[in-house]
Amino acid sequence: MIVSTLDITHINCTPFQDQRPGTAGLRKKVSVFRQPHYLECFVQAIFDTLKLPQGARLVIGGDGRYHNAEAIQTIIRIAAANGIREIIVGQNGLLSTPAASLVIRKYKAAAGFILTASHNPGGPDGDFGLKFNTPSGGQATEQVTEAVFRTSQQLSGYRIASLPPVDLVRTGNTKCGELDIQVIDPVADYAMLMQELFDFAAIRTWLQDGHRIRFDAMHGVTGPYARRILVDLLGCPPDSILHAESLPDFGGLHPDPNPIDAAELVAESLRPDSADLLAASDGDGDRNMILGPGFFLSPGDSVAMMLASLQLLPGYRNGVAGVARSMPTSRALDVVAAELGIPCYETPTGWRFFCNLLEAGLIGLCGEESFGTSSAHVREKDGLWAVLFWINLLAARHRSLKQIADEHWRHHGRHYYQRWDYYTADTSRANAMLGALRSALPGLCGRQFGTAQIESADDFHYRDPVDGSESAHQGIRLVFSDGARIVYRLSGTGTAGATLRVYLERHVRDAAAIDRPTSEVLAPLGNLAAALARIGEFIGADAPTGMI
Numbered sequence: 115m116i117v118s119t120l121d122i123t124h125i126n127c128t129p130f131q132d133q134r135p136g137t138a139g140l141r142k143k144v145s146v147f148r149q150p151h152y153l154e155c156f157v158q159a160i161f162d163t164l165k166l167p168q169g170a171r172l173v174i175g176g177d178g179r180y181h182n183a184e185a186i187q188t189i190i191r192i193a194a195a196n197g198i199r200e201i202i203v204g205q206n207g208l209l210s211t212p213a214a215s216l217v218i219r220k221y222k223a224a225a226g227f228i229l230t231a232s233h234n235p236g237g238p239d240g241d242f243g244l245k246f247n248t249p250s251g252g253q254a255t256e257q258v259t260e261a262v263f264r265t266s267q268q269l270s271g272y273r274i275a276s277l278p279p280v281d282l283v284r285t286g287n288t289k290c291g292e293l294d295i296q297v298i299d300p301v302a303d304y305a306m307l308m309q310e311l312f313d314f315a316a317i318r319t320w321l322q323d324g325h326r327i328r329f330d331a332m333h334g335v336t337g338p339y340a341r342r343i344l345v346d347l348l349g350c351p352p353d354s355i356l357h358a359e360s361l362p363d364f365g366g367l368h369p370d371p372n373p374i375d376a377a378e379l380v381a382e383s384l385r386p387d388s389a390d391l392l393a394a395s396d397g398d399g400d401r402n403m404i405l406g407p408g409f410f411l412s413p414g415d416s417v418a419m420m421l422a423s424l425q426l427l428p429g430y431r432n433g434v435a436g437v438a439r440s441m442p443t444s445r446a447l448d449v450v451a452a453e454l455g456i457p458c459y460e461t462p463t464g465w466r467f468f469c470n471l472l473e474a475g476l477i478g479l480c481g482e483e484s485f486g487t488s489s490a491h492v493r494e495k496d497g498l499w500a501v502l503f504w505i506n507l508l509a510a511r512h513r514s515l516k517q518i519a520d521e522h523w524r525h526h527g528r529h530y531y532q533r534w535d536y537y538t539a540d541t542s543r544a545n546a547m548l549g550a551l552r553s554a555l556p557g558l559c560g561r562q563f564g565t566a567q568i569e570s571a572d573d574f575h576y577r578d579p580v581d582g583s584e585s586a587h588q589g590i591r592l593v594f595s596d597g598a599r600i601v602y603r604l605s606g607t608g609t610a611g612a613t614l615r616v617y618l619e620r621h622v623r624d625a626a627a628i629d630r631p632t633s634e635v636l637a638p639l640g641n642l643a644a645a646l647a648r649i650g651e652f653i654g655a656d657a658p659t660g661m662i
């Protein structure tokens with residue numbers, strides 16, 4: 115029992131009813147988080163639920179978005195009042211999400227707070243978010259986040275210590291009474307780990323041979339990481355990095371590495387003088403997009419091709435015990451896993467569902483359609499890791515990205531893949547649509563459409579193989595006899611209205627048909643998906659509001 119000499123106050127307030135975390139933490143408009151007591155109550159609900167031991171160590175860091183600086187000071191004061199005695203925080207409050215996961219693991223922290231709304235826009239009118247990770251470095255499970263939500267609804271107030279603002283600009287140790295605060299270089303541990311996993315010497319040689327890369331940090335947290343690793347350690351010219359400065363409003367950009375939001379990079383890839391590899395990461399550095407000259411690599415293909423070449427890279431010479439993908443992600447990974455004779459697990463959307471599998475050693479590589487890929491080196495998805503993986507692979511295989519993809523597709527067939535999004539301001543309409551579709555499922559199975567039949571129609575239900583926990587209603591899927599599949603689910607990361615996501619996939623085995631435009635191949639399936647779910651009728655949208 116530690117007797118505190120800190121000046122701690124209990125503030126009474128009315129609980130907030132809307133603090134249910136979504137796919138990855140609690141995400142709300144900045145204005146919501148800035149309401150008096152809002153952040154404080156959510157943080158208190160986390161401490162009340164986690165019941166960390168007195169004197170525990172905590173990691174704090176974020177993507178540098180607007181409101182991070184103030185929020186970090188608040189979290190430090192509440193943490194101190196709740197018995198935390200050691201805090202590790204990234205310099206200037208920065209830690210990319212994968213680096214935070216690494217720091218939590220490496221320094222054996224009891225928990226970590228990551229201040230991010232990931233790829234969501236920032237700034238005073240943008241989004242803010244907070245997620246908390248466990249000692250494994252992974253996000254809290256759905257059961258824990260639900261418990262936090264229940265606690266938040268019954269809270270009578272919060273405890274807060276009176277402390278001067280902590281200087282986050284200089285690295286080093288500070289003592290505030292019995293509280294020890296260590297401000298660390300956010301990049302050092304991460305850069306060290308990357309050098310263990312990848313062949314930096316081979317990459318340097320590849321770059322010296324005249325190959326070029328281009329990395330778009332989208333004014334998110336990865337700028338300083340890319341500068342240290344790509345420029346200082348690998349020798350890329352500084353102008354290889356685009357939007358390198360971390361800015362609180364991401365320079366007004368939408369920091370989401372996809373062909374729509376990273377259009378500038380896509381345009382560069384189409385120029386005759388394109389770099390050999392172009393890549394982008396998001397606000398908090400956990401997502402990645404990979405491009406080659408005139409070529410976009412879909413995330414589902416990326417993880418499948420990574421598995422196929424895994425053992426060429428130093429950190430992965432022994433292969434992996436298994437792999438996993440989220441259910442809506444393309445089944446390209448399954449095909450490679452089957453050939454290698456290793457299991458491929460199918461989980462609900464959300465990186466947290468991979469964590470038990472990683473922790474139990476059942477998998478060593480996993481990926482999602484939402485531009486997330488990672489391995490067992492941390493317990494979050496990792497944008498720069500994926501970029502380094504691909505650079506290392508190009509250097510090791512002496513092939514272009516497109517050549518690697520073509521060879522892969524000729525061998526395994528191609529999984530054409532696209533996501534159609536439909537936004538509605540009225541969440542009840544989207545829920546009504548999914549409800550109607552769910553009721554229609556029994557009648558859909560066995561129905562014929564052209565030359566294909568629906569072989570199975572269900573609402574994905576997951577049972578975690580490690581702890582047996584169950585997660586219901588994780589997406590409606592229709593599997594067709596001709597290699598096509600449609601999946602419907604609602605996004606869990608938005609902060610207003612609802613976005614219906616419709617995932618379209620068609621596996622084509624014929625080597626003569628692997629080079630067709632994706633939208634041409636999938637348009638009929640997308641139209642069928644809209645008709646079957648009566649999207650126009652329920653949501654009032656005749657066409658998707660976004661296609662990725």
Ligand code: G16
Pocket residue numbers: 137138231232233400401440463464465466482484486604605606607608615
């Ligand atoms: C988050 C999760 C991802 C998940 C994605 C899905 O990504 O971390 O695991 O795939 O959300 O988003 P949605 O529910 O909108 O389809 P991030 O990068 O926002 O943390």
